[in-house]
Amino acid sequence: MKWQRKDILAIEDMSVDEIQQILHTAKVMKEILMRPIKKLPTLKGKSVVNLFYEASTRTRTSFEMAGKVLGADTTSIAVAQSSVSKGESLLDTAKTIQAMRADLVIIRHPSSGSAKFLADILKAGVINAGDGQHEHPTQALLDIFTMQERLGDLEGKKVVIVGDVLHSRVARSNAWCLQKMGVDVTFVGPPTLVPVELEGLGVKLTHNLDDALPGADIVMALRLQLERQKSGLFPSLREYSHLYGLTVDRLKKTGKQSIVLHPGPMNRGVEISDDVADSVDALIERQVTNGVAIRMALIYLLIGGSSNVVA
Amino acid sequence: MWWLKDVWVIDPSQKISSPQNVLVQGGQVMEISPSLTEEEVLAKAQGESVETINGKGKFLFPGLIDVHTHLREPGQEDKEDILSGSRAAVRGGITAIMAMANTVPVIDNRSLVEFVRLQGERANYARVYPIGTVTKGMQGVELVEMADMKEGGAVAFSDDGKNIQNAEMMRLALEYAKLTGLPIISHCEDKELSGEGLMRRGIPSTRMGLRGIPASAESVIVARDLLLVEETKGKLHLAHISTKESVELIRRAKARGVDVTAEVNPHHLIFCDEEITITNTDLKVNPPLGMPADREALIEGLRDGTLDIIATDHAPHTQAEKARPFAEAPFGIASLETALSAVWQHLVVPRRLSLDRVIEAWSYAPAKRFGLRGGTLKPGAPADMVLFDPDFAEIIEPATLVSKARNTPFLGKTLQGFPVMVWVNGRLVQRNRTVL
Numbered sequence: 001m002k003w004q005r006k007d008i009l010a011i012e013d014m015s016v017d018e019i020q021q022i023l024h025t026a027k028v029m030k031e032i033l034m035r036p037i038k039k040l041p042t043l044k045g046k047s048v049v050n051l052f053y054e055a056s057t058r059t060r061t062s063f064e065m066a067g068k069v070l071g072a073d074t075t076s077i078a079v080a081q082s083s084v085s086k087g088e089s090l091l092d093t094a095k096t097i098q099a100m101r102a103d104l105v106i107i108r109h110p111s112s113g114s115a116k117f118l119a120d121i122l123k124a125g126v127i128n129a130g131d132g133q134h135e136h137p138t139q140a141l142l143d144i145f146t147m148q149e150r151l152g153d154l155e156g157k158k159v160v161i162v163g164d165v166l167h168s169r170v171a172r173s174n175a176w177c178l179q180k181m182g183v184d185v186t187f188v189g190p191p192t193l194v195p196v197e198l199e200g201l202g203v204k205l206t207h208n209l210d211d212a213l214p215g216a217d218i219v220m221a222l223r224l225q226l227e228r229q230k231s232g233l234f235p236s237l238r239e240y241s242h243l244y245g246l247t248v249d250r251l252k253k254t255g256k257q258s259i260v261l262h263p264g265p266m267n268r269g270v271e272i273s274d275d276v277a278d279s280v281d282a283l284i285e286r287q288v289t290n291g292v293a294i295r296m297a298l299i300y301l302l303i304g305g306s307s308n309v310v311a
Numbered sequence: 312m313w314w315l316k317d318v319w320v321i322d323p324s325q326k327i328s329s330p331q332n333v334l335v336q337g338g339q340v341m342e343i344s345p346s347l348t349e350e351e352v353l354a355k356a357q358g359e360s361v362e363t364i365n366g367k368g369k370f371l372f373p374g375l376i377d378v379h380t381h382l383r384e385p386g387q388e389d390k391e392d393i394l395s396g397s398r399a400a401v402r403g404g405i406t407a408i409m410a411m412a413n414t415v416p417v418i419d420n421r422s423l424v425e426f427v428r429l430q431g432e433r434a435n436y437a438r439v440y441p442i443g444t445v446t447k448g449m450q451g452v453e454l455v456e457m458a459d460m461k462e463g464g465a466v467a468f469s470d471d472g473k474n475i476q477n478a479e480m481m482r483l484a485l486e487y488a489k490l491t492g493l494p495i496i497s498h499c500e501d502k503e504l505s506g507e508g509l510m511r512r513g514i515p516s517t518r519m520g521l522r523g524i525p526a527s528a529e530s531v532i533v534a535r536d537l538l539l540v541e542e543t544k545g546k547l548h549l550a551h552i553s554t555k556e557s558v559e560l561i562r563r564a565k566a567r568g569v570d571v572t573a574e575v576n577p578h579h580l581i582f583c584d585e586e587i588t589i590t591n592t593d594l595k596v597n598p599p600l601g602m603p604a605d606r607e608a609l610i611e612g613l614r615d616g617t618l619d620i621i622a623t624d625h626a627p628h629t630q631a632e633k634a635r636p637f638a639e640a641p642f643g644i645a646s647l648e649t650a651l652s653a654v655w656q657h658l659v660v661p662r663r664l665s666l667d668r669v670i671e672a673w674s675y676a677p678a679k680r681f682g683l684r685g686g687t688l689k690p691g692a693p694a695d696m697v698l699f700d701p702d703f704a705e706i707i708e709p710a711t712l713v714s715k716a717r718n719t720p721f722l723g724k725t726l727q728g729f730p731v732m733v734w735v736n737g738r739l740v741q742r743n744r745t746v747l
Contacts, residue, residue, distance in 0.1 A: 091634050111636035112520040113589030133520030169520060200514030
């Protein structure tokens with residue numbers, strides 16, 4: 001199938017075929033990534049710009065490495081030092097990047113919809129590396145790639161996503177992506193962080209983790225933004241951890257050898273205990289490796305043109 | 312003298328909705344009569360030349376009075392000014408506007424009230440009536456000199472955009488304003504509940520990850536202000552009602568005889584939250600678009616009189632301000648030029664509202680509530696009038712808009728049903744969609 005899209009903005013409007021094609025491509029990319037000499041000439045002469053308006057270590061580095069392995073020239077615009085801090089609008093920044101003839105722009109931005117906003121302006125491709133509380137499509141794709149590596153076909157599997165779902169773009173992208181793959185998704189968290197409106201995503205909602213766990217094949221803990229406590233959304237880390245923290249004992253309630261994912265960075269002892277985070281069933285580091293492979297696949301699909309890495 | 316011949320006149324103040332002949336002379340409506348012969352007209356003209364307009368197939372009604380308009384002058388003339396706004400008004404069939412007080416600086420003393428009034432007179436298109444703030448600097452701490460500002464021409468008081476959060480301050484304002492007989496206009500927004508919200512809280516907001524504003528952000532203040540006005544026996548006008556809960560609260564208060572009026576904006580009658588997309592900042596408005604059930608309740612409320620007044624809440628912004636990610640764009644829809652046509656096409660044509668009710672709520676009711684001239688075609692009344700052609704269609708384009716703003720959800724779309732002639736005080740100010 002020939003790739004059609006200019007941009008990767010949201011999982012919500014992607015087809016299953018497109019997702020499968022990305023996952024298939026990522027498999028090849030992972031083999032390349034695992035080689036001792038991991039460098040291809042495929043994207044020689046192509047430029048990829050990282051435009052990050054939010055602090056990020058792993059996602060930005062992951063995109064940079066992905067671009068470099070494929071031979072592209074990657075540039076990061078550190079927003080704090082650029083003209084953005086002088087008040088330049090995203091529209092003008094976009095025009096500037098356009099004028100520099102970038103081939104692909106990776107954007108992370110605190111406003112929902114900013115990636116689409118950029119993509120509507122630019123001739124170059126855009127990959128959404130997280131827009132506000134809307135979507136984080138590459139995270140969902142790498143999560144599903146990781147699940148498939150361990151569990152094979154995901155049809156009919158059960159995933160529990162626990163934590164601050166309301167503010168989580170990771171949870172939204174995962175909910176869309178998993179359901180398209182035939183997975184049963186349950187969101188768990190306190191009513192302030194898992195409000196009833198989330199039913200609009202088609203998932204099940206519950207406020208009781210112990211009720212949700214039986215039968216779960218995959219449990220995903222979300223990072224708790226500690227400043228939410230000050231906004232009154234939960235009373236204390238102690239109570240949060242007591243109700244929603246993943247512990248070895250609690251995970252036994254799934255009744256099977258479930259795998260554990262976390263988008264990172266973790267608050268150890270809050271949403272996930274040390275012994276869970278470091279257990280063989282926690283695939284958190286594998287998620288990071290797969291993240292590079294997924295991003296290689298996306299960069300390749302968007303600007304690889306007629307080159308033929310994936311036979 | 313003008314002779315509008317065989318035109319369908321709608322004048323709720325006289326309960327007229329029928330084909331009539333209308334004579335206008337010396338800036339005033341002279342006569343309305345089902346039949347007039349040319350000889351009779353010439354006799355009445357007493358030698359003055361008569362301009363005859365064949366009104367067949369068209370409507371004539373009192374010019375609209377818009378009680379909620381942001382003209383941005385002084386201070387934000389890049390968005391709009393009193394001249395451009397009052398020209399936009401007459402292009403849209405609005406012959407009088409109440410200018411909201413949240414300019415820079417805010418209209419919190421008599422000299423600023425007089426400035427706005429005089430700028431309106433200099434512009435000389437729609438009549439411009441200033442609204443003063445309720446509190447100095449809109450800080451919610453000290454009342455303005457309401458009596459003095461009324462002398463300067465203020466017709467109401469409002470801290471619009473900055474709701475009076477302190478209930479005691481609101482109570483005092485309702486008490487003190489009794490000195491003037493003018494209403495306090497409440498913006499109806501609990502700022503703690505609305506917080507950093509961007510659109511109505513619901514499934515669409517949650518799906519898009521756009522922070523939500525709960526319906527209660529409006530209705531808790533509506534409930535509070537209804538209790539306060541009942542207790543003080545003051546005079547309250549509720550701006551831009553957008554939730555079904557508010558409609559029900561107002562309905563019950565009116566049944567108890569509370570002195571309250573309420574307004575609704577065309578965009579809340581036409582659009583709802585499901586239509587917002589993540590990059591469409593032209594539908595980003597405060598209060599936010601409600602759910603379909605809210606829209607139904609608003610239409611029902613307007614029909615049964617719970618909601619008294621239609622007002623645009625014309626909120627012009629520059630293109631650069633709206634060309635931003637959703638969270639960073641300002642709230643507001645520019646609507647002076649499109650509102651009447653949109654209401655016609657989306658509500659009157661599908662028979663959700665009668666044109667008679669629309670005209671009552673947009674001209675007669677505002678005139679009564681705020682003590683303004685116009686809103687009627689009774690003989691002797693100022694000839695503020697609109698000739699409306701239900702067949703006239705127009706594409707809404709930047710080139711034809713006379714407002715400085717372009718932030719309308721109708722941009723690029725075709726609307727049908729427009730004012731084709733507009734008079735203020737008997738002077739023709741718009742003809743065939745061109746402001747004269």
